Amino acid sequence: MHVIGYGTTEASAELVPLSFERPDMRAGEVEIEITHCGVCHSDLHQARDDWGNTVWPCVPGHEVVGLVTRVGDGVTKFKEGDRVGVGCMVNSCQACGPCEQGDEQYCEGPKSATLTYNGPKKPDGSNTYGGYSTGIVVREEFVLHIPEAIDPAEAAPILCAGITTYNPMKHFGLKEGQTLGVAGIGGLGHMAVQLGKSFGAKVVALTTTEAKRSDILELGADEVVVMSDEEAVKNAAQSLDLMIDTIPYPHDLNDYIPLMKPNTTLCVVGNIIEFPSFDPAQMIFNRVAVSGSLIGGVAMTQEVLDRCAEHGIRPLIEKIDIDEVSSAFGRMQEEDVRFRHVIDMAGLKSRMNDVDAKKIDPPARGEVVGR
Known part of the structure; x- marks a missing residue:
């Protein structure tokens, strides 16, 4: 051939x-x-x-x-x-x-x-x-x-992009009425927003790009948190039942772990290079798990x-x-x-x-x- x-x-x-x-x-x-x-x-x-x-x-x-x-x-x-x-x-x-x-x-x-x-x-x-x-x-x-x-x-x-974000929703048991956070709204993240809504979840999009706000809301996200907005990030503390982190390059997880409720999971699917810094205290004091998932x-x-x-x-x-x-x-x-x-x-x-x-x-x- x-x-x-x-x-x-x-x-x-x-x-x-x-x-x-x-x-x-x-x-x-x-x-x-x-x-x-x-x-x-x-x-x-x-x-x-x-x-x-x-x-x-x-x-x-x-x-x-x-x-x-x-x-x-x-x-x-x-x-x-x-x-x-x-x-x-x-x-x-x-x-x-x-x-x-x-x-x-x-x-x-x-x-x-x-x-x-x-x-x-x-x-x-x-x-x-x-x-x-x-x-x-x-x-x-x-x-x-x-x-x-x-x-x-x-x-x-x-x-x-679809299976990579869908798999952790299934594996970690995303349920109707729970709140899903999606970090990074690109190729993977924009699929995660839509798939999360199909589970009946409230979807909070976490982005570093204010210019994407209207596009993200059109995808069906219930809220958009721009990570440079300190007040918005503070108000989102301990609000998420599951987070899917689709960001495909090294970034600071310490910015995202405080958004998790106690006894919940932050799942990394985008970055397989490194995390430049990591503070385990935020995990330990709220029993937050940081996990990973590979396609499906x-x-x-x-x-x-x-x-x-x-x-x-x-x-x-x-x-x-x-x-x-x-x-x-x-x-x-x-x-x-x-x-x-x-x-x-x-x-x-x-x-x-x-x-x-x-x-x-x-x-x-x-x-x-x-x-």
């Missing part, structure tokens, strides 16, 4: 066209023509090696929507022409405790879960390439049905897609052509997007034969368990 994608070969380089061959489809696998791919802040972190684990070349993209073009022997859930999605994973052992419980993202198998991109497999170090590309081949177990009610471009961010399993990702279809929840998106992705990265850094870029792959597919793309090695693939 000949593919053109956009990626980078070093942290300081712009994303450029890259040419490679996807491995041939095997039994139990699904071949997908990609129509749309969301642009996640983690794509920027990975391409710039902010986490120190990037394997080159790096072809980002884990909010993938497309059409099934072929299915392998034994595939029963999908057929040619189906509109489908692929999230942050393309493989796991399917046999360990977390996998059997539907938490494939925490796979304890010998190679752990395989990420859709930058998922190198030891000992050979072969890499995976993601959805900033024209096509992909994925195991049936990691392919999702996109509900007819959801536009394919709008479906893409649900596959990461395949079944729960399907669940959040279906929930968004049922409740009319949609990300606010700006569609771009793939050759605009480097400028989209810059706009993300400047917080100049409301609230998610989505790549429309039609432009790249129409000019595949004319793209001057550097040839790179084929990507890694996962083994099909139980086939």
